[in-house]
Amino acid sequence: MDINLKILRYDPESDRKGHWENYIVDAEPEERILDLLHKIKWFEDGSLSFRRSCAHGVCGSDAMVINGENMLACQVLVKEVGNPIKIEPIRGLPVVKDLIVDMEPFFDSYKKVMPYLINEKEPGDRERLQSPEDRDKFEDTTKCILCAACTTSCPVFWTAETYVGPAAIVNAHRFVFDSRDEGTKQRLEILKDVNGAFRCRTAFNCTSACPRGIQVTKAIEDIKRETLLNS
Amino acid sequence: MQTTRTDWGRRQPPVGGTSFELQAWFFMRVSGLALVFLAVWHMFIMHVFNDTLNLDYDFVAARWETSYWRAFDWLLLTLSLLHGTNGLRVVIHDNLPDKTIRKLAHSVLYGTSLIFFIIGTYAIVAFVRQV
Amino acid sequence: MKVIKHSFDGVIVGAGGAGLRAAIEAAPHMKLAVITKLYPTRSHTGAAQGGMSAALANVEEDNWNWHAFDTVKGSDYLADQPAVDILCKEAIDAVIELEHWGLPFSRLDNGKIAQRRFGGHTVKEGESPAFRACYAADRTGHMILQTLYQKCVSMGVTFFDEFQVLDIKIEDGICQGVIAYELATGDIHIFETRAVTFATGGFGKIFKVSSNAHSLTGDGPGILYQKGIPLEDMEFYQFHPTGIYRLGILLSEAARGEGGILRNKDGERFMERYAPSIKDLAPRDMVSRAIATEISEGNGAGPDSDYVYLDLTHLGAETIKKKLPDITDFVRTYVKIEPIEEPIPVQPTAHYAMGGIPTDVHSRVLSDEKGTVLPGVYAAGEAACVSVHGANRLGTNSLLDIVVFGKRAGQSMVDYVTQTKPNNISDSASDDLSKKIQNLIDKEHTDEFSVANIRKDLQESMEENAKIFRTKETLEKQTEILEELRERYENVTIFDKSKVHNSELVEAIELDYLLDMSEATVASALARNESRGAHSRQDFPDRDDTNFMKHSFAFKKDNTANLKYKDVELGKYEPMERKY
Amino acid sequence: MAYQRIVSTGSVYKGKTGMWLYIFHRVTGVGLFGYLLLHIISTALILLGPEIYEGAEAIYKNFYFRVAEIGLMAAVLGHAINGLRIIAVDLWSKGSDYQKQLNFASLFIFLIIFVPTTYKMTTSYFDLCLEKSSEGTSLVDCMIRPIPDWK
Numbered sequence A: 001m002d003i004n005l006k007i008l009r010y011d012p013e014s015d016r017k018g019h020w021e022n023y024i025v026d027a028e029p030e031e032r033i034l035d036l037l038h039k040i041k042w043f044e045d046g047s048l049s050f051r052r053s054c055a056h057g058v059c060g061s062d063a064m065v066i067n068g069e070n071m072l073a074c075q076v077l078v079k080e081v082g083n084p085i086k087i088e089p090i091r092g093l094p095v096v097k098d099l100i101v102d103m104e105p106f107f108d109s110y111k112k113v114m115p116y117l118i119n120e121k122e123p124g125d126r127e128r129l130q131s132p133e134d135r136d137k138f139e140d141t142t143k144c145i146l147c148a149a150c151t152t153s154c155p156v157f158w159t160a161e162t163y164v165g166p167a168a169i170v171n172a173h174r175f176v177f178d179s180r181d182e183g184t185k186q187r188l189e190i191l192k193d194v195n196g197a198f199r200c201r202t203a204f205n206c207t208s209a210c211p212r213g214i215q216v217t218k219a220i221e222d223i224k225r226e227t228l229l230n231s
Numbered sequence B: 001m002q003t004t005r006t007d008w009g010r011r012q013p014p015v016g017g018t019s020f021e022l023q024a025w026f027f028m029r030v031s032g033l034a035l036v037f038l039a040v041w042h043m044f045i046m047h048v049f050n051d052t053l054n055l056d057y058d059f060v061a062a063r064w065e066t067s068y069w070r071a072f073d074w075l076l077l078t079l080s081l082l083h084g085t086n087g088l089r090v091v092i093h094d095n096l097p098d099k100t101i102r103k104l105a106h107s108v109l110y111g112t113s114l115i116f117f118i119i120g121t122y123a124i125v126a127f128v129r130q131v
Numbered sequence C: 001m002k003v004i005k006h007s008f009d010g011v012i013v014g015a016g017g018a019g020l021r022a023a024i025e026a027a028p029h030m031k032l033a034v035i036t037k038l039y040p041t042r043s044h045t046g047a048a049q050g051g052m053s054a055a056l057a058n059v060e061e062d063n064w065n066w067h068a069f070d071t072v073k074g075s076d077y078l079a080d081q082p083a084v085d086i087l088c089k090e091a092i093d094a095v096i097e098l099e100h101w102g103l104p105f106s107r108l109d110n111g112k113i114a115q116r117r118f119g120g121h122t123v124k125e126g127e128s129p130a131f132r133a134c135y136a137a138d139r140t141g142h143m144i145l146q147t148l149y150q151k152c153v154s155m156g157v158t159f160f161d162e163f164q165v166l167d168i169k170i171e172d173g174i175c176q177g178v179i180a181y182e183l184a185t186g187d188i189h190i191f192e193t194r195a196v197t198f199a200t201g202g203f204g205k206i207f208k209v210s211s212n213a214h215s216l217t218g219d220g221p222g223i224l225y226q227k228g229i230p231l232e233d234m235e236f237y238q239f240h241p242t243g244i245y246r247l248g249i250l251l252s253e254a255a256r257g258e259g260g261i262l263r264n265k266d267g268e269r270f271m272e273r274y275a276p277s278i279k280d281l282a283p284r285d286m287v288s289r290a291i292a293t294e295i296s297e298g299n300g301a302g303p304d305s306d307y308v309y310l311d312l313t314h315l316g317a318e319t320i321k322k323k324l325p326d327i328t329d330f331v332r333t334y335v336k337i338e339p340i341e342e343p344i345p346v347q348p349t350a351h352y353a354m355g356g357i358p359t360d361v362h363s364r365v366l367s368d369e370k371g372t373v374l375p376g377v378y379a380a381g382e383a384a385c386v387s388v389h390g391a392n393r394l395g396t397n398s399l400l401d402i403v404v405f406g407k408r409a410g411q412s413m414v415d416y417v418t419q420t421k422p423n424n425i426s427d428s429a430s431d432d433l434s435k436k437i438q439n440l441i442d443k444e445h446t447d448e449f450s451v452a453n454i455r456k457d458l459q460e461s462m463e464e465n466a467k468i469f470r471t472k473e474t475l476e477k478q479t480e481i482l483e484e485l486r487e488r489y490e491n492v493t494i495f496d497k498s499k500v501h502n503s504e505l506v507e508a509i510e511l512d513y514l515l516d517m518s519e520a521t522v523a524s525a526l527a528r529n530e531s532r533g534a535h536s537r538q539d540f541p542d543r544d545d546t547n548f549m550k551h552s553f554a555f556k557k558d559n560t561a562n563l564k565y566k567d568v569e570l571g572k573y574e575p576m577e578r579k580y
Numbered sequence D: 001m002a003y004q005r006i007v008s009t010g011s012v013y014k015g016k017t018g019m020w021l022y023i024f025h026r027v028t029g030v031g032l033f034g035y036l037l038l039h040i041i042s043t044a045l046i047l048l049g050p051e052i053y054e055g056a057e058a059i060y061k062n063f064y065f066r067v068a069e070i071g072l073m074a075a076v077l078g079h080a081i082n083g084l085r086i087i088a089v090d091l092w093s094k095g096s097d098y099q100k101q102l103n104f105a106s107l108f109i110f111l112i113i114f115v116p117t118t119y120k121m122t123t124s125y126f127d128l129c130l131e132k133s134s135e136g137t138s139l140v141d142c143m144i145r146p147i148p149d150w151k
């Protein structure tokens, strides 16, 4: 089956603006979009650049806009997106080359919410106990692979580049609702900022974009309510 | 952390601080709820139960005979101005990345809102029937 | 080419589980840099699913000696027993430590860390399957990677993300530093440092069907191999029984640990014939061979009779949702079937390198079969061979390996750095590399010598000739093929001549390592005239303890390997026949 | 190095309902604020006496403004009901689980109120127009020119 791929290319060494390029690739309906990108890169145009590693949706390297929506290229099959296929880099982060964007601002935001367990108490020489119910409270947000699909699908983030973004809030949620953690106050303090959780306008794009099926908006709402109740 | 890339667009992630954003957010919900009664009721009175075609000096004057309606209208004025101003504050913040321009736009917004609040309040308070 | 120089006390190459664990140990005591070609959270440790073993005895009576027994038996007695003892004993603290750092393990009703069964793990030295694998649903590796990275963030560890190390400088047998290539700019960075740990992960990409990430190309072992450091036990490459048909995406052994069953085309639970006592939970090498045998005997399912079924349908929706959410999602996404209702087509997939850079139990790299330590160079994780996995790794022991020996690598770096003085690397240290890169850029591109074509031929031929069953003939044939591929590689060309994110250039260099890994694997396999663990020679079907109770050390010599051997360190457990 | 901020793609992100509702809420919010300012001015003119006030009000008394008023009604109702939906998502812990249902409910409530309102506002306009106009004025006349000799 011949698939027509339209890819938004940008080479910083020669282009001033992005431009669309067309490729025709022979593909099976069961193939991943990533496989098609590889076919182009390996056998047609070696300069096409994109990130990838695991090829099965667990490393978070290859979020991109496929037919107008954020997806992981390794997680969608040709038959699910139809023909032609339009591919662009994720939005709101500076494009470095082709489908590669600068992830530094994204990770900076992530680091700002103190994404690590805070607990000064001596834990003893066995594990801390935690009931399965307490463990379930943050199960959803532990799944995050930091792919940025959510943050770069958020209309607020596109215009307000200072917004910390859903991914960072998800990772704050993972600790705020962990019964072993004691850093809730500090994290909520950070998320009270103009660029924090209250920037979210419940557009839900993040939730539909998340390849891990995390209920991102729900997590953000949990954080908003927790902040409200905490002050 | 190592930062080796260019400084382009280095964002300012949140640093925390005041509860203003939380309060503003909460105020939007509360004032929104109040406005459902005030604004929607106002719209119904003016457009459905009456018709704006019939709106005239006498109609308004009669309404403002009672302090109930003056209070109603003043509350509507105040809350919708506050609600709208805060809404626009966020819209401006979202869309104007440049700090100086944003500051300017915010000042214009707050100034305008204040002037209109004064005009509106003055009208409601100072109105006396002339004929 | 722009060259930038940095100076550090220690450098860790790789930010998977092993690299991050080493960083946590070393960072407080020195000026440390972690260099990684992927963002740390994208390392393949994050793909690990099933669990991490430790005799916590949370579910039933357990003890680390039994764990050690299972590991040694699973290794087909090739593992060094003192190292295994360290692994299994330190496992308990390693798990507890991860929990203290925030790892969200699944929990038992009493609040303790949950444990599940896994292949080859038994209580009382073989009595019955043991609940030993600590897990967090079926994303244990993801949680380990995240937790270790979070810990590093909290400590303010310095990372060089998307920097690829391509060379190490060793002068007079002493490490001077490493050279890295910055993917985003094409700049060369010289890292002056006394202590380097390689934690670059595996090299499953030498095969066509693999559970490994595209980035697992054996860079660490490759870099050292080219400097004359040997590679240990390269003939032992593990094939995981249950990869998704054709794609090779892994379906964790946890699926069988939770009660999943393998069936052939007639629906027969064929493992009953191959391992009557623990059946589907036999070690991976045995199960993979059983599947391969079923398929070659015509019992495979499908139009080409080339797969078997993994049947989870009797587990019930609740167990599947709670305990195996991710892998069943993979099945839904990639095979488009509902695993709650239908059995899943699977086939063995290239999975794990038991072999790698030889190290001692302090993660110090050894430069020969006699145990000579190469000062300042360390290795841990899948890139290294301690050896605790011997001829066949037990499931869950690798996540353990990366934290236990990752930590030891960190400690060894600290010891070394506190005892030595800063060195001086010359500004011309990167000249060879610059030249190599310039050559690749200057050469005109031709399809015949394209990276992808050579790599494709490599992966397909390795799949054909050096996978689960090997013979002298297939291995000799593969040796010839590898020689041809090596000749082609000498002329390799690339299309992309740019500086920014030139991933084709990087793939060209990685292909060199893949060829090295294949050459060492095939040469070691050809020389080992016995079957042991994952290495299965059809022309020598039996284990031969008299001649081959020893580790192979492959030294690079032209385009093949020169082999030397070192005796296995035995301990409490006498080699016996491996039966389950 | 030249980083491109956002490559202009000319293509629209295929967001789900939530994104369009966000845009709708913003547009109506800003629109309503603008109208509010206008409304404050025209109402405050009442201080200047009946002539000026009614002179200003007369501008509104034609069909185009009636359509605009219906638009205003739609904006207020839409913004209000969507606002209530947002409040539900924000403050009710199960709100985001029922996002789809809330979207449908909002639309449903909106239509239930908006359709009869529009009907009333339209018919009332024509009734009053015919009542105030001279014999023989048609509905089309009412639509294309201001209501004659109002008052």
Ligand SMILES: Cc1cc2nc3c(=O)[nH]c(=O)nc-3n(C[C@H](O)[C@H](O)[C@H](O)COP(=O)(O)OP(=O)(O)OC[C@H]3O[C@@H](n4cnc5c(N)ncnc54)[C@H](O)[C@@H]3O)c2cc1C
Binding pocket: C013, C014, C015, C016, C017, C018, C019, C035, C036, C037, C038, C039, C040, C042, C043, C044, C045, C046, C047, C048, C049, C050, C051, C052, C140, C141, C163, C164, C165, C166, C199, C200, C201, C202, C211, C212, C213, C215, C216, C219, C220, C250, C252, C351, C352, C380, C381, C382, C383, C395, C396, C397, C398, C399, C400, C402
């Ligand atoms: C699908 C799958 C499931 C698994 N499940 C289990 C399980 O349930 N239990 C278990 O015990 N084991 C499991 N394993 C095995 C185990 O996960 C791996 O062996 C282990 O995670 C390897 O960790 P590592 O730190 O050595 O390497 P990786 O996690 O692979 O990390 C390698 C790192 O090195 C970096 N790197 C590589 N080359 C370079 C270079 N040239 N320059 C700079 N950086 C470089 C990479 O960026 C990366 O950060 C599984 C493996 C796979 C593939």
Ligand code: HEM
Binding pocket: A200, A201, A202, B028, B029, B031, B032, B033, B035, B036, B039, B040, B080, B081, B083, B084, B085, B086, B087, B088, B090, B091, D022, D025, D026, D028, D029, D030, D032, D033, D036, D076, D079, D080, D081, D083, D084, D086, D087
């Ligand atoms: C009638 C009842 C009303 C309700 C229930 C309501 C509710 C809300 C709510 C909840 C928000 C916050 C949206 C968010 O955070 O995502 C909001 C925003 C806003 N409202 Fe209202 N509102 C009402 C009336 C008005 C009126 C009369 C105006 C005009 C003055 C107005 C102008 C705005 C503006 C400008 C915003 C900002 C929009 C944005 O940030 O995208 N609202 N409204």
Ligand code: SF4
Binding pocket: A060, A143, A144, A145, A146, A147, A148, A149, A150, A151, A166, A167, A170, A209, A210, A211, A212, A213, A214, A216
């Ligand atoms: S929340 Fe989901 S979409 Fe966002 S970064 Fe994490 S995994 Fe990606």
Ligand code: F3S
Binding pocket: A153, A154, A155, A156, A157, A165, A166, A199, A200, A201, A202, A203, A204, A205, A206, A207, A216, A217, A220
């Ligand atoms: S898309 Fe954006 S506005 Fe909120 S609900 Fe998601 S973060």
Ligand code: FES
Binding pocket: A051, A052, A053, A054, A055, A056, A057, A058, A059, A060, A061, A062, A072, A073, A074, A075
């Ligand atoms: S390649 Fe890892 S998520 Fe797609």
